[in-house]
Amino acid sequence: MRWQLVAQVAFSRRAAFGHLATQLIHLGHQGIDALLLLVDQLIELFEQVFGIAGFDFQCHKPFIGEKVVVHSCIGPYFGIPVGRDHMLGLTLPKYDKLMHLHFTQKASGMRLLNVHFLFTRTFSCLPLLLAAALCLSTPARAAPDAGVWAQVQTHKPALLDTLRELVAIESGSGDREGLDKISQLIHDRFKALGGQVEFIEAPANAYRMHDTPGRIGRMVKATFTGTGTSKILLIAHMDTVYLKGMGVKQPFRIEGNKAYGLGIGDDKAGIAVILHTVAALQALQFKDYGVLTVLINGDEEISSPASRHELTRLGAAHDLTLSFEGSPTNSDQLSLATAGIAAVNLKVTGKASHAGSAPERGLNAIVELSHQILQTRNFSDPSKGVKMNWTMVSGGTNRNVIPAQAQAAADVRVERIEDYAGLESRISKTIQNQLIPDTQVAMSFEQRRPPLEFNPAQVAVGQHAQKIYSEIDRTLKVLDSVSGGGTDAAFAALKTKNPVLERFGLLSFGAHSNGDEYILIDSIEPRLYLAARLIMDFSRGLVR
Numbered sequence: 369m370r371w372q373l374v375a376q377v378a379f380s381r382r383a384a385f386g387h388l389a390t391q392l393i394h395l396g397h398q399g400i401d402a403l404l405l406l407v408d409q410l411i412e413l414f415e416q417v418f419g420i421a422g423f424d425f426q427c428h429k430p431f432i433g434e435k436v437v438v439h440s441c442i443g444p445y446f447g448i449p450v451g452r453d454h455m456l457g458l459t460l461p462k463y464d465k466l467m468h469l470h471f472t473q474k475a476s477g478m479r480l481l482n483v484h485f486l487f488t489r490t491f492s493c494l495p496l497l498l499a500a501a502l503c504l505s506t507p508a509r510a511a512p513d514a515g516v517w518a519q520v521q522t523h524k525p526a527l528l529d530t531l532r533e534l535v536a537i538e539s540g541s542g543d544r545e546g547l548d549k550i551s552q553l554i555h556d557r558f559k560a561l562g563g564q565v566e567f568i569e570a571p572a573n574a575y576r577m578h579d580t581p582g583r584i585g586r587m588v589k590a591t592f593t594g595t596g597t598s599k600i601l602l603i604a605h606m607d608t609v610y611l612k613g614m615g616v617k618q619p620f621r622i623e624g625n626k627a628y629g630l631g632i633g634d635d636k637a638g639i640a641v642i643l644h645t646v647a648a649l650q651a652l653q654f655k656d657y658g659v660l661t662v663l664i665n666g667d668e669e670i671s672s673p674a675s676r677h678e679l680t681r682l683g684a685a686h687d688l689t690l691s692f693e694g695s696p697t698n699s700d701q702l703s704l705a706t707a708g709i710a711a712v713n714l715k716v717t718g719k720a721s722h723a724g725s726a727p728e729r730g731l732n733a734i735v736e737l738s739h740q741i742l743q744t745r746n747f748s749d750p751s752k753g754v755k756m757n758w759t760m761v762s763g764g765t766n767r768n769v770i771p772a773q774a775q776a777a778a779d780v781r782v783e784r785i786e787d788y789a790g791l792e793s794r795i796s797k798t799i800q801n802q803l804i805p806d807t808q809v810a811m812s813f814e815q816r817r818p819p820l821e822f823n824p825a826q827v828a829v830g831q832h833a834q835k836i837y838s839e840i841d842r843t844l845k846v847l848d849s850v851s852g853g854g855t856d857a858a859f860a861a862l863k864t865k866n867p868v869l870e871r872f873g874l875l876s877f878g879a880h881s882n883g884d885e886y887i888l889i890d891s892i893e894p895r896l897y898l899a900a901r902l903i904m905d906f907s908r909g910l911v912r
């Protein structure tokens with residue numbers, strides 16, 4: 369049976385907890401797994417927000433319709449000792465839709481924390497339950513803003529034309545010629561909208577990795593100055609994973625509700641949504657923002673060697689960052705967390721020798737490499753979301769020569785940036801233990817991109833986005849658990865506590881695949897409406 373789980377965490381001491389007064393976490397998983405996942409996330413949230421360690425909040429044998437025991441073993445909590453006395457055992461009501469947990473301080477009777485779990489069987493019930501869960505903080509559903517909605521509708525065909533133009537230019541990350549062409553087009557389009565537009569070339573301190581091309585694509589930065597104070601950053605990328613020449617087989621075409629094209633969802637649609645959001649705001653004569661900055665980079669698919677510093681710098685200089693990667697076609701969503709990705713490259717140098725007549729004079733690099741792979745093969749740590757897997761290996765030159773060279777690469781995923789350092793030092797310590805002492809073992813650890821970590825400041829924006837979506841009768845998921853690949857939102861979030869949210873692009877399918885890539889045409893209006901209304905409300909200080 370499928371369950372939707374919605375949970376609200378409300379803190380009764382609202383003033384003390386400031387913007388955290390109400391947190392909404394909404395998950396689309398199944399039954400009890402979702403509950404456990406949620407509890408994990410709550411622990412993380414508490415640790416982040418209150419800086420408390422050793423917070424232990426466990427769920428024992430929970431099962432819908434049966435007795436559920438949740439107890440807390442909390443350490444010092446704002447100086448208030450709270451212990452096992454506050455263990456709560458509760459039974460779900462017969463209709464098993466709702467579970468309340470209250471954590472109360474024994475001495476004063478003051479309620480510290482309320483957690484409400486709401487279960488529903490069908491997705492269509494979700495808005496109702498969300499409304500119930502948020503009855504204290506959320507006003508009733510408003511009607512769509514007619515002016516914005518009308519603008520968005522006129523931009524739908526124009527956005528498709530923009531996509532046709534963007535898709536017609538092949539722009540693989542290594543194709544500087546194509547990237548020059550598409551960046552010129554993007555430059556001119558933002559210029560035509562009245563922006564202050566500039567190209568930014570790769571800086572001298574670009575983070576070069578083994579696959580970084582000699583000439584990295586340039587960035588386009590556009591700035592629109594308004595009359596207000598809010599600084600909002602919109603980001604997307606123009607490069608694709610595809611090689612030059614593949615576009616012939618996948619030209620732009622429309623079939624029913626799908627618009628096909630190479631790189632259309634990842635991430636040409638992101639550029640198009642930004643362009644037409646800015647255009648729609650101008651048509652509405654909306655200028656209440658302070659600064660609207662747009663950065664379109666040309667190196668995202670190769671882990672942003674040139675743009676990472678600019679993304680981080682701009683992210684820190686803005687109050688809100690919206691990143692326009694696509695959302696999956698089967699899940700209309702925003703993401704508050706994305707994976708951090710690193711690569712471990714291991715290179716062993718031995719000594720060549722005749723494999724038949726003098727193998728003993730050689731140093732077998734493949735044997736040493738095998739030893740290194742085996743002794744680092746279990747470095748994943750599921751409890752922290754750390755994954756490390758050896759994925760590539762090569763070595764040797766001839767069957768009859770003891771190999772002098774061998775190399776391997778491992779893929780690394782993390783959910784918290786601090787886990788990079790621990791893993792890197794663990795690997796470098798471990799590889800000092802060699803099987804063949806005279807071989808040389810060299811390791812490079814490439815931090816390809818940091819994770820986008822869940823940050824409580826994102827929640828108000830995510831909730832507001834849901835509210836905006838509900839105005840047009842759509843449901844938006846806001847996921848705070850890592851799913852899928854890493855994105856540039858993480859670079860933008862690296863040096864700021866301000867909200868950074870991902871997946872404001874169109875609903876899309878087939879990125880990085882051999883199959884055809886497409887976007888859903890009927891996602892254009894909702895996504896334009898969402899971006900435009902969110903920028904408007906944030907500019908007016910209505911998002912809190």
Ligand SMILES: [Zn+2]
Binds near residue numbers: 605634635668693
């Ligand atoms: Zn992308």
